[in-house]
Amino acid sequence: MGRSRGGLTTKIHAVVDANGNPFTLKLTEGQAHDGRSAEDMLGSVGRGQTLLADRAYDSDALRATLAKRRARANIKPMPNRVNIPRFNKKLYKKRNLIERFFNKLKHFRAVATRFEKHDANYLALVKLASARIWMRFMSR
Numbered sequence: 001m002g003r004s005r006g007g008l009t010t011k012i013h014a015v016v017d018a019n020g021n022p023f024t025l026k027l028t029e030g031q032a033h034d035g036r037s038a039e040d041m042l043g044s045v046g047r048g049q050t051l052l053a054d055r056a057y058d059s060d061a062l063r064a065t066l067a068k069r070r071a072r073a074n075i076k077p078m079p080n081r082v083n084i085p086r087f088n089k090k091l092y093k094k095r096n097l098i099e100r101f102f103n104k105l106k107h108f109r110a111v112a113t114r115f116e117k118h119d120a121n122y123l124a125l126v127k128l129a130s131a132r133i134w135m136r137f138m139s140r
Contacts, residue, residue: 009029009030009031010027010028010029010030010114010119010122011027011028011029011030011032011034011037012025012026012027012102012105012126013025013026013027013028013034013037013038013041014026014098014101014102014130015041015042015044015045016097016098016101018097019097019137020097020098020100020101020104020137021101021133021134021137022101022130022133022134023044024041024043024044025123025126025127025130026040026041027119027122027123027126033056034056034057035056035057035058035059035061035062038053038057038062039061039062039065042062042065042066042069042071045066045069045071046069046070046071047069047070047071048070048071049071049072050071050072050073050074050091051066051071051072051073051074051075052074052075052091052092052094052095052098053073053074053075053076053095054075054076054095055075055076055077055078057075058075058076058077058078058081062075063075063085073085074087074088074091074092075087076092101133104133105126105129105130105133108125108129108132110125110129111125111126111129
């Protein structure tokens, strides 16, 4: 967990499928940049798939990594970008699935309050909550 003037901070990064169920979860310090942590989470993104992400993940390196995997990136470009890549606004609206996942995750008190001080234990709580989200989806 990272330290800032406000205390301990942590970011949860997730890759979800088309149903909003988590595939990959990762913790980073709160002050760490989002784009740098995305490289090692792309193992679940494969050929013919499209990664939907927000502006924080907009980088040429991430797009190149996806191109090597023969996947596409639909990431909203940063406003100061010179060479603006292709971007589909209609497809980008489906990114709300990740926001819905985080909303479901925050319903678990142990995750939302972040009382756990050790990052391994906190990640275990996040994974446990994610498993329960999966179980809810599968029981429908």
